[in-house]
Every structure is written in structure tokens, then in C-alpha cells.
Amino acid sequence: MSRVAIAVVLVVFTWNSVRAADDPARLEWNVEGVTREALVYAPAAAKSTPSPVVFCFHGHGGRMKHAAATFAYHTHWPQAIAVYMQGLNTPGVLTDPEGKKPGWQKTFGDQGDRDLKFFDAVLATLKKDYKVDDTRVYATGHSNGGGFTYLLWAARGEVLAAVAPCAAAAKPEFKRHLKPKPVLHMAGENDPLVRFAWQQRTIDELRKINSCGEGQPCGEHGTLYPSPIGTPVVTYIHPGGHELPRNVPPVIVRFFQEHVRQPAPSS
Numbered sequence: 001m002s003r004v005a006i007a008v009v010l011v012v013f014t015w016n017s018v019r020a021a022d023d024p025a026r027l028e029w030n031v032e033g034v035t036r037e038a039l040v041y042a043p044a045a046a047k048s049t050p051s052p053v054v055f056c057f058h059g060h061g062g063r064m065k066h067a068a069a070t071f072a073y074h075t076h077w078p079q080a081i082a083v084y085m086q087g088l089n090t091p092g093v094l095t096d097p098e099g100k101k102p103g104w105q106k107t108f109g110d111q112g113d114r115d116l117k118f119f120d121a122v123l124a125t126l127k128k129d130y131k132v133d134d135t136r137v138y139a140t141g142h143s144n145g146g147g148f149t150y151l152l153w154a155a156r157g158e159v160l161a162a163v164a165p166c167a168a169a170a171k172p173e174f175k176r177h178l179k180p181k182p183v184l185h186m187a188g189e190n191d192p193l194v195r196f197a198w199q200q201r202t203i204d205e206l207r208k209i210n211s212c213g214e215g216q217p218c219g220e221h222g223t224l225y226p227s228p229i230g231t232p233v234v235t236y237i238h239p240g241g242h243e244l245p246r247n248v249p250p251v252i253v254r255f256f257q258e259h260v261r262q263p264a265p266s267s
Helices: 003-022 064-071 110-129 144-159 172-177 196-209 248-257
Strands: 025-031 034-041 051-057 081-085 132-142 162-166 183-188 222-225 233-238
Touching: 025 110, 034 064, 034 110, 051 064, 051 110, 051 144, 051 248, 064 081, 081 110, 110 132, 110 144, 132 144, 132 248, 144 162, 144 172, 162 248, 183 196, 183 248, 196 233, 233 248
Parallel strands: 051 081, 051 132, 132 162, 162 183, 183 233
Antiparallel strands: 025 034, 034 081, 222 233
């Protein structure tokens, strides 16, 4: 074998090794006797440098592996810890009423709050194993995962810097629990599953909660509703349906990078 050929083989081997090392790793947790799992990517620097965390939740019937490939936050923001959570079989509201597919609890107390407890367990592990920047913890999800993102905001909002639900609507009972927080909401105007009118009502409520002013164009498909208290609402409204447009994850990353959780006012 020539030196050139050997060099090519070594380069390919090294590149493949780096890629394998950079893939999210499957981890398990025991949450009240139930095995839960997630794919976790953590940059090497997270052991010594305060690092942001992005939690990602798939839609009903989804899988963490597909979420990692679709959202790919570990490639769009390699300096952040990315966590792709796996749901358990859950009865759906709009589909799968028998609960034969994985999903997330829909509201407070549903499924024994198993998914809120799962989130708590994962965040505790990350804080034990890495230097987590407590001011830069984010959550995003699609469809049922987006609905769970709204539930996280309502139930665990004190730990989140910003959220980005996609193709989802917040339940009415969340309203009084949602404290002002930067939010990016992605919706399809022709969504046949989570109707756009439902999502528009959510956006209208968010603007009130966040004390937002009138909208301003913000990139392709985007509108920024500025807030005098630093909690803007940003919408990404595309002409499609329930799908997640391929260019949305980078938009979400840029949004997250702009927002840091402010400390609670002292009493």
C-alpha cells in the first residue's frame, strides 16, 4: 500500500472515530422503578466549563434517535449539552387513544407526573456529571413534545431560560402558571392535526403574559413581538402542515443563544 493510500485510510479512520465519539450516547435512569432513557451529547469542555443544556422532546409516536437526527442540536450548537428524551407509551388526545405509541404526559398529574420526574432526574444527573450553566437551560419539542414543553414551562419554569414549542398549543390550565419567559413558537398555517387557530390562541395568550408589543418582521416566516421586560415572543409561521421544516432547528438555536435566565428578584 502506498504512503498516500495509508494516509487516506488513517484520515478516514480518524474522522470516523471522531464522528463516533461525537454521537449522542444512550443513558438510562430508574425513575420510580421504571427504566427511562435518553440520548445525551456533551462536549468535552462541559466537564470544566459552564455549558448550556438543550432538552428536546419528540412528538407522539416518535423516538429519541429520530429526534436526534431531525433536530440535531448537537451539530447546530456543539458547545451545548443536548438531551433527546424518550417518551413512554401514552394515550394520545388527537391520535392513538389506546396509548400504543410513546409520548408525554399532557398536563399536571397526568401519568403520575412521570415525565416531569424524568426531566428532574436527567437534569440532576447532568449537574452531577458536568458543569451546567444554570442560566442557560432550554426546552423544545414538536407536537406532543411541544405540548410537554409548555407543561415544563408551567411546572418547571424557574429552571428554564427560554422555550421553543413547535406545532403545539398550551392547555388553558397552564395559563395561570406561565410566568414571563422568552418563547419561540413554530406553527404551520395548514396544520391538519394541531389546528393553526388553536396555536394562534396560544400565541395571543403568550403575548399578554410576556407584555409584548406589536409584531415586527424577523427573518423568513418570523415575527418578533418585543417585550419591555425582556421576554419576547417570536413566531415562525410557515405555509406547511404539521411537519418540522428543516431550517427550524438552527433558528431555535439562535433564539436560545440570545437568552439567558435572569435571577429571580430578591424579596
